[in-house]
Amino acid sequence: HVRNYMIGDIVARLKRMQGFNVLHPFGWDAFGLPAENAAIKNNVHPEKWTLDNIAHMKGQLQRLGISYAWEREIATCLPDYYRWNQWLFTRMFERGLAYRRRSNVNWCESCQTVLANEQVVDGGCWRCGTPVTQRELEQWCLRITAYADELLEALDRLDTWPDKVLTMQRNWIGRSEGARVKFGDPVPPGRTRERIAADIEVFTTRIDTIYGATFVLLAPEHPLVERFAAASPDPAAFRGQAARFRAQDRTARLTGEVPKEGFDTGRTAVNPFTGQPVPVWVANFVLVEYGTGAVMGVPAHDQRDFEFAKKYNLPIVVVVQPEDAAAVPLEAATLDAAFDGEGRLTASGPFTGMRAQDGNRRMTEDARSRGVGEGAVQFRLKDWGISRQRYWGTPIPIVHCESCGMVAVPDADLPVVLPKVVEFTGRGDSPLAHVPEFVNTPCPTCGRPAKRETDTMDTFVDSSWYFYRFCDARNDRAPFDPDTVAYWGPVDFYSGGVEHAILHLIYSRFFSRVFRDLGLVKIDEPFARLLTQGMVLKNGDVMSKSKGNVVDPDDMIARFGADALRLYVMFVAPPEKEVEWIDTGLEGAARFLARVWRMVDYLMPVVVSAAPPAGLTFDADERALRRRTHSTVRRVAQDIDPRMHLNTAVSALMEMVNDLYAFADKRGLRPSGRAEDPAAPPAPPPKVDRLETAAVLAEAVNALVLILSPFTPHLSEELWERLGHKNGVVAAGWPAFDEAVAKDEEVEIPVQVNGKVRGRIIVPAGASDADIEAAALASAQVRPYLEGKRVIKVIVARGRLVSVVVS
RNA sequence: GCGGAAGUGGCGGAACUGGCAGACGCACCAGCUUGAGGGGCUGGCGCCCGUAAGGGCGUGGGGGUUCGAAUCCCCCCUUCCGCACCA
Numbered sequence: 096h097v098r099n100y101m102i103g104d105i106v107a108r109l110k111r112m113q114g115f116n117v118l119h120p121f122g123w124d125a126f127g128l129p130a131e132n133a134a135i136k137n138n139v140h141p142e143k144w145t146l147d148n149i150a151h152m153k154g155q156l157q158r159l160g161i162s163y164a165w166e167r168e169i170a171t172c173l174p175d176y177y178r179w180n181q182w183l184f185t186r187m188f189e190r191g192l193a194y195r196r197r198s199n200v201n202w203c204e205s206c207q208t209v210l211a212n213e214q215v216v217d218g219g220c221w222r223c224g225t226p227v228t229q230r231e232l233e234q235w236c237l238r239i240t241a242y243a244d245e246l247l248e249a250l251d252r253l254d255t256w257p258d259k260v261l262t263m264q265r266n267w268i269g270r271s272e273g274a275r276v277k278f279g280d281p282v283p284p285g286r287t288r289e290r291i292a293a294d295i296e297v298f299t300t301r302i303d304t305i306y307g308a309t310f311v312l313l314a315p316e317h318p319l320v321e322r323f324a325a326a327s328p329d330p331a332a333f334r335g336q337a338a339r340f341r342a343q344d345r346t347a348r349l350t351g352e353v354p355k356e357g358f359d360t361g362r363t364a365v366n367p368f369t370g371q372p373v374p375v376w377v378a379n380f381v382l383v384e385y386g387t388g389a390v391m392g393v394p395a396h397d398q399r400d401f402e403f404a405k406k407y408n409l410p411i412v413v414v415v416q417p418e419d420a421a422a423v424p425l426e427a428a429t430l431d432a433a434f435d436g437e438g439r440l441t442a443s444g445p446f447t448g449m450r451a452q453d454g455n456r457r458m459t460e461d462a463r464s465r466g467v468g469e470g471a472v473q474f475r476l477k478d479w480g481i482s483r484q485r486y487w488g489t490p491i492p493i494v495h496c497e498s499c500g501m502v503a504v505p506d507a508d509l510p511v512v513l514p515k516v517v518e519f520t521g522r523g524d525s526p527l528a529h530v531p532e533f534v535n536t537p538c539p540t541c542g543r544p545a546k547r548e549t550d551t552m553d554t555f556v557d558s559s560w561y562f563y564r565f566c567d568a569r570n571d572r573a574p575f576d577p578d579t580v581a582y583w584g585p586v587d588f589y590s591g592g593v594e595h596a597i598l599h600l601i602y603s604r605f606f607s608r609v610f611r612d613l614g615l616v617k618i619d620e621p622f623a624r625l626l627t628q629g630m631v632l633k634n635g636d637v638m639s640k641s642k643g644n645v646v647d648p649d650d651m652i653a654r655f656g657a658d659a660l661r662l663y664v665m666f667v668a669p670p671e672k673e674v675e676w677i678d679t680g681l682e683g684a685a686r687f688l689a690r691v692w693r694m695v696d697y698l699m700p701v702v703v704s705a706a707p708p709a710g711l712t713f714d715a716d717e718r719a720l721r722r723r724t725h726s727t728v729r730r731v732a733q734d735i736d737p738r739m740h741l742n743t744a745v746s747a748l749m750e751m752v753n754d755l756y757a758f759a760d761k762r763g764l765r766p767s768g769r770a771e772d773p774a775a776p777p778a779p780p781p782k783v784d785r786l787e788t789a790a791v792l793a794e795a796v797n798a799l800v801l802i803l804s805p806f807t808p809h810l811s812e813e814l815w816e817r818l819g820h821k822n823g824v825v826a827a828g829w830p831a832f833d834e835a836v837a838k839d840e841e842v843e844i845p846v847q848v849n850g851k852v853r854g855r856i857i858v859p860a861g862a863s864d865a866d867i868e869a870a871a872l873a874s875a876q877v878r879p880y881l882e883g884k885r886v887i888k889v890i891v892a893r894g895r896l897v898s899v900v901v902s
Numbered sequence: 903g904c905g906g907a908a909g910u911g912g913c914g915g916a917a918c919u920g921g922c923a924g925a926c927g928c929a930c931c932a933g934c935u936u937g938a939g940g941g942g943c944u945g946g947c948g949c950c951c952g953u954a955a956g957g958g959c960g961u962g963g964g965g966g967u968u969c970g971a972a973u974c975c976c977c978c979c980u981u982c983c984g985c986a987c988c989a
Contacts, residue, residue, distance in 0.1 A: 217986095259906050259984075266905070266985055273989085299989060312989090355987080380987045390989045398903095399987055475988055593983080666927070667914060673982090679928055680914075687927085689941095733918090743916065746926035753926090767942085845922045850970055852922060890969055896921045898969045 097159065097648050099628050101661050102590050102670050102741065104161045108805035109735045111162075112829040118583055119162060120565035122169035123149050126177075127554040128206055128222065131487040135519045141487045142515070145172055155648055159657050160808045167568040171557035172487070176564065178510030179574035180556050181492040183606075185503045186613055188493070192238045195501065199316075199384075200480055202230040208483045209234065211553060213267075213598045221598075235491055235550065236478040239605045243268055243474045246604055249619060256625045257671070260596040267597050269475025273300035274459045275387060276468035278311050278364035278373065295319065295364050295375065298386030298473055301396065301435075302462065303454035305368045306443040307414035308391035309404070311375045312357065315340035316383035323360045323375075333360075340379040355380050355403050366391075367467035368444065368458070378403060386473050394433065395425070401433040414443050415451050479602065481553040486517050486526040488551030496538035496545035505539050511547070525549040558599055559606040562586050562621060577615050585618045590626040590670070600625075626739060629673035631664070638676075646676055658807035659685040665806060666745040688810055691752055691803065694759065695796055695814050697766035701783050703819045705793035717791045718840065720758045724795045725837035727751040728830050731802045748803055755795055762788055798830045846871045846897045848880040856897075864891040871897040 100121075107119035123145075130141040137144070149170060156163065169176050187193035201210040205225040209232065214221040239246075247268045250261050277294040295311055313320055315337045324333040336358045343353050357378035366373050373392075380399060381390055394404035394411045404411055411427040415438040425434055440446050446454045462468030482491070490511045492504035504511055514533045517526045527533055527549035538545035560574070566583040567575035591599075600622070607621040630637055633644040651660045663684035668674045695702075713721065727747050734744035759765065764781050783789045797818065804811030804824040815824050839860045844867060846854045854876025858867055868889050871877060877899070884901035891897050 257907090262906055263984060269985095269988065271988075297989085301989080353987095378987095380989095382988065385988045393989090397989065399989075473988080596984080669915085672915090675914080677914080677928075683927055686941095693942095738918075740916095740918090742914090743918095743926080746916075749926055765943090843922085847921085847970070855922080888969060890921095892921050892970080893919095896970085898921080900969045 098631050098664050098670075098674075099590055099592070100156060100159070100161045101664055102626070102628055103588070105661075105665065105741060105805040106588055106736060107162055108808065108825075109732060109829070111825050112801070112804070112827075113732070114828065118167075118565065119164055120167045120169075120568070121156070121161075121163040121165070122167075122561055122565065123152075123171065124554065124558050124561070125149065125170045125172040126488045126551075126557055128208070128485060128487070130172075131485055131519060134487075140515070141519075142172065145170075145487075158652055159648060159661065162808070164565075167565050169561065169564055169568050171489075171554070171561065174510040174512050175571070176561075177489040177513075177557065179560075179564065180489040180552060181504070181509050181511055182506060182574060183560070183609070184552070184556075185492055185506065185509075187237060187609060188503050192241065192609065193235060194238065195233060195235050197231060197233050198480075199229045200232050200234055201227045202232075203227055206485075208485050209480060211480050211555070211598075212477050213479075213601070232482070234480045235482045235493075235548075235552075236480050237605075239479045239602075240474060240476055242605055242608050243270070243476050244472075245608065245619075246476075246601065249604075253620060253625075255623070257593075257627050259593065260600065260625065260627060263596045264601055267476060267601065271300050271473050273298055273471060273473060274302045274462060274468050275471045276302060276305065276391070276462055277367060278308075278375075278391065279367060279467070280365070293319065295389050296387045297389045297391045298471060299391055301393065301455070302458045302468070303440060303443075303446075303451045304393045304396045304414055305366065305391065305458065306440075306446075307393045307395045307412040308366050308369075308373065309394065309410040309412055310373050310392040310400075311364050312378040312381050312390050312392050312400075312403070313360070313375065314381040314383035314388040315377055315379060317377075317381075317388045319389075320360075320377055323362060327361060337377055340377065343379055353379065355399065355406065357403060357407065359407075367462065367465070374409070376403075376407070384477065385475065395427060395430060396433050396435055398433040398435065401430070412442060414441055415439065416441050418450075479553075479605075481556055482550040483553055484525045484550055486513070486519060486551065488554055489513075489556065490527065491548040491550055491552055493548040494536055494538055494545045495548065496541060496543065498543060499538050499540040499545075502538055502540050502545070508539065513551075525551070527551070555598060555602050559602040560610065562589075562603075563610065563616065574615070577617075580616050584616060585620060586622045588624050588626070589622040590628050592630065593627040596627070626670060628670045629668070631674050631676055633676045635675070651681065655681055655685040656688070656809070658810045659688055662688065662745060662806050665741040667742065669740055669742050687749060687752070688807060690756075691799070692810065692814070693766040694752070694755060695800060695818070698759070698764070698781055698792055698796055699817060701781050701789050702793040702796045705789040706786055708787075708790040708794050711787045711790055713787050713791065716758060716761060717787055720754060720791050720795055721836050722839065723751055723754045724791075724798050725832050725834075728798055728802055728832040729837060732829060732832075735805065745806065748799070748806075751795075751799060755792075755799070758795075759792070800824070801827055801830050842894070844871070844895065844897060846874060846877050846899065848877060848899045849901060850898070853877050853880050862894070864894070867891050867894065867897060871899065 103119065107117050111117045125145045130145045133139070133144050134141040171177060184193055201212065201215050203210055203220040203223065203225050205223045206220060210220060210227060215227050219226050247265060247270055250264055253261060275296050275298050277296050279294045295313070297311065299305070320337050324330050324337065327333045340356065355378065357376045360375045360377060362375040363372040364375050365371070381388065392400040392403060392409070394400040394409065395413045396415055403409070411430060413425045413427050413430070415434060416424055417434065417436060417438045437451050440449050440451060440454045443454065446458060449457065459468070459470045463470070490513055492509060492511045494502045494504060496502055514527070514530050517530055519526055534546050534549060536545060536547050537543065563575050563580050563584065567579045570576060603621050607616065608619060610616045611619060632638070633646060636642055636644055638645045648660065659681060663681040666684060667680055708721070727750070730747045731744045734740045734747065762783065764783070783792070800811050800814045800818065801824055811824050815827065820827060841857050841859050843855050843857050845852045846856060854874045856870045856874050858870055868891055872881070872889070881899070881901060886899060886901050888900040889897065
């Protein structure tokens with residue numbers, strides 16, 4: 096976290112010095128399970144635990160010198176903030192974007208609460224890793240799927256987002272185009288299998304293979320399964336098999352550990368293209384929540400179906416042949432794996448001979464015209480289940496009334512305040528349900544006794560819109576003023592860990608669009624630029640209390656100072672990479688800052704009394720130092736924004752300091768190496784004869800202190816003041832940079848002969864290509880390599896290199 | 903399996919549009935600072951041959967494009983990350 100806040104702070108400080116109006120806010124995402132669990136464990140109220148932690152961390156951030164706009168500080172656990180969660184929930188409820196339904200939900204036994212799909216990682220809880228089980232519960236859901244298409248399509252325009260995040264979101268939304276097709280009741284009498292009571296609708300992306308569909312598979316949870324069971328000769332056995340599949344460990348199923356299994360329902364359905372009856376089976380690998388919960392089995396062209404057919408001896412029919420003319424035609428009898436590539440259709444009635452892709456289109460049309468199917472788009476994205484059976488979260492502002500049903504709490508009655516006196520058991524039923532004063536309330540509509548909803552909201556609701564609240568953090572009439580958000584929004588620069596790639600960043604994109612459709616914001620995408628910063632590791636592991644490898648920023652501040660810590664963390668690697676923490680690196684940063692301090696402190700009398708450089712005539716060394724000063728001013732700014740290479744910005748600062756030392760050395764100026772030793776004789780004061788030398792030193796030192804300040808604000812402010820400036824580094828602004836001064840006077844150009852560097856020439860900057868070529872060919876270093884050879888070609892590359900080709 | 907990112911000295915990394923590979927720093931080595939430690943300063947530090955001058959090799963491996971490749975293309979290997987029976 097500290098690294099992330101530093102990155103943002105350096106950008107904010109640069110932009111402020113460049114004259115931008117910078118909103119650099121901070122808030123506390125303070126609801127959630129850790130506080131509640133700590134409360135149970137330590138017998139302290141979650142609110143106290145949370146507020147104490149906030150106070151501690153705020154002190155730490157301030158000691159690090161992170162320049163936050165504390166007057167806009169928010170904490171999501173305070174009614175000032177969460178009332179607007181409730182307000183927004185109410186708006187969504189009115190629009191059908193928030194709804195309640197009974198469904199299977201992910202349940203974490205350890206956290207004793209529901210998890211959203213996004214919060215299930217490798218079949219376990221994202222927070223504690225406990226394997227997730229399924230429970231049937233009444234759940235409030237937010238209809239994120241209403242925005243699925245838009246959330247997907249807009250990713251194409253987020254061109255500054257990391258590819259990784261875009262890909263993860265695309266996969267998560269998981270759009271696939273295909274068709275829904277009905278496998279109907281067999282009509283003709285006299286079959287051995289009985290008629291079923293309804294068509295079975297399947298979803299497929301490969302309708303072109305439908306002539307090879309030789310069976311239909313239902314998910315064990317599919318509604319028809321129970322109907323078939325009831326009508327079967329042995330309902331108990333039937334139900335038992337289905338129940339066994341349903342009970343199979345979901346985690347094992349997800350990791351592919353459970354073998355594919357199924358059983359025959361004894362029913363048939365008619366393939367709407369072949370007209371042939373096909374058996375209907377129940378299979379453990381078919382997912383009820385995806386598509387229609389039923390699929391057609393095409394063993395020749397789908398590997399899962401192939402394995403299933405082999406295991407249960409179901410017929411295999413090849414309907415796509417690879418187009419590769421040399422290939423041996425596939426035959427069902429000899430097939431050892433499904434062929435899922437493109438090719439030409441065979442044994443597909445009127446579609447035979449078409450390319451599979453064309454067949455796909457034509458067969459979808461055909462199905463539609465005959466009323467047996469239609470094109471369909473399917474998403475993997477599910478609606479977002481937000482009910483949590485815990486205490487420390489935003490109360491859901493709904494009242495359940497026996498006569499009026501579910502009624503939203505009117506805006507005037509918001510916030511629904513979280514009661515303070517609650518018993519925490521961690522048992523997994525909502526703690527609020529045991530607080531009668533909270534639960535019992537008159538129905539807002541009819542006034543009769545009614546009961547409040549006792550679940551609280553997923554804390555990701557809190558973090559899905561807080562960035563707009565910062566723009567107008569003290570507004571008590573609305574979540575924010577639209578004009579104010581129009582001024583600030585969208586967020587220009589957003590940095591955080593890649594762990595937010597799906598959860599937070601997709602929810603926020605969803606909420607932004609809800610606000611847009613409510614007329615509160617005009618933008619779609621909340622975050623214009625996204626940086627996913629790498630984590631800081633210690634001994635190859637993520638720092639965590641349980642591993643005992645945490646580096647406490649306060650310890651580092653005490654030992655080396657906040658500035659050294661900031662400089663080191665920025666220098667050690669580019670922001671998006673992971674870094675391994677090493678103490679010696681921090682020592683190096685502290686050493687560098689001591690070096691800066693010594694030189695600036697030593698030169699102070701010269702700097703304070705120096706003339707401005709305008710109108711002076713400088714010697715070569717002085718011009719070189721000015722060149723370094725001006726080019727570093729430019730480079731540091733560009734390395735921060737737009738390049739976001741904070742590590743090379745620090746390198747540039749170090750190079751400048753090295754040059755400053757070298758220049759000073761040439762002029763007999765050298766600060767004492769032991770400034771901290773009071774017994775050491777004081778260094779003689781700097782003696783500078785030339786007006787011009789004093790001027791370039793002053794220019795360099797003043798600029799250095801300023802351009803270092805985003806990284807090392809404390810050191811820079813102190814030195815800046817000592818250098819006789821009054822109003823601080825931000826008021827001073829980013830130093831002006833003069834292209835003419837920064838430009839090299841002459842350049843060294845390598846000369847290659849047949850691709851090898853054989854010499855170097857020095858030419859005035861801006862020399863013409865012809866002059867450079869002539870100088871290269873005349874060079875004493877190069878000439879021996881041209882003796883007796885014929886020069887075929889000479890290339891002068893952008894004034895940077897000469898390449899001579901000889902035979 | 904699918905997808906994303908990445909492989910450069912002992913280490914972290916630099917090389918911005920194809921143009922001097924290894925900037926900057928860490929570690930290490932040698933020297934100076936009247937002794938030690940600490941601090942500071944100077945120099946060295948990719949690999950191989952060579953006392954040296956100099957030469958050869960070198961950005962995971964192999965091929966290619968180009969006057970020129972860490973950078974572009976093809977194949978392969980490795981690592982990390984994400985998704986994973988999505989029909």
